[in-house]
Amino acid sequence: MDLAFNIVVGNAISLIAGIFIILSMWVNDEKKAYKYQFLNAFILSISSVFFFSWTGVVTMAIAASRNLMVYYERLTWRWTVFFIIISIVIGLLVNTMGFIGLLPIIAIIQITLCNYYLKNIKSIKTGFIINSGIYIIYFLAILDFSSAIIESITAIIGIISLFKLIFIDSNKVK
Numbered sequence: 001m002d003l004a005f006n007i008v009v010g011n012a013i014s015l016i017a018g019i020f021i022i023l024s025m026w027v028n029d030e031k032k033a034y035k036y037q038f039l040n041a042f043i044l045s046i047s048s049v050f051f052f053s054w055t056g057v058v059t060m061a062i063a064a065s066r067n068l069m070v071y072y073e074r075l076t077w078r079w080t081v082f083f084i085i086i087s088i089v090i091g092l093l094v095n096t097m098g099f100i101g102l103l104p105i106i107a108i109i110q111i112t113l114c115n116y117y118l119k120n121i122k123s124i125k126t127g128f129i130i131n132s133g134i135y136i137i138y139f140l141a142i143l144d145f146s147s148a149i150i151e152s153i154t155a156i157i158g159i160i161s162l163f164k165l166i167f168i169d170s171n172k173v174k
Contacts, residue, residue, distance in 0.1 A: 006050040010051045011147075017041075018153075020040040021151065022150065024040065025125065030121055031071060034115075035071055038067035047147070053101070053104075055095045055101040066079075066112055070115045075115055083108075087109060091108070092105070097141075097142070103138035114127030114128075115127075129155050129159060
């Protein structure tokens, strides 16, 4: 296949996925956030094929599965360990991009631990923002510009939303 064609198609698919990542940052309901995170990861696993990022395909498919478990409140410690181990093993086996290929593995470990340990929306949003930072670097490296832009917008929306939750909404309670 033509690399330019793949980049255009991959970016178009990533743009669709980006809608869901933005929605996940915008909402203040944990279940809705994880539903949108699932849709984002599932669609990004498809777009990663067009970027020949096999680590991305694997980690996004694992992330989608994990997000479903979080959504249905089934993510136990054993499942958390399972997702981390499988992410590392399969991610390393399919990594053809050196350090850049390690970024999705690092990101999935970080967010998997957040999924298990973090239970309130403020800390969940913080975990999402950190994850966005890792993915911005990764997406730029694989030429997935639409995801890099959307992930940057997502991080900004997340920071604004977190700021609002911490400073504005908490002042309404007082």
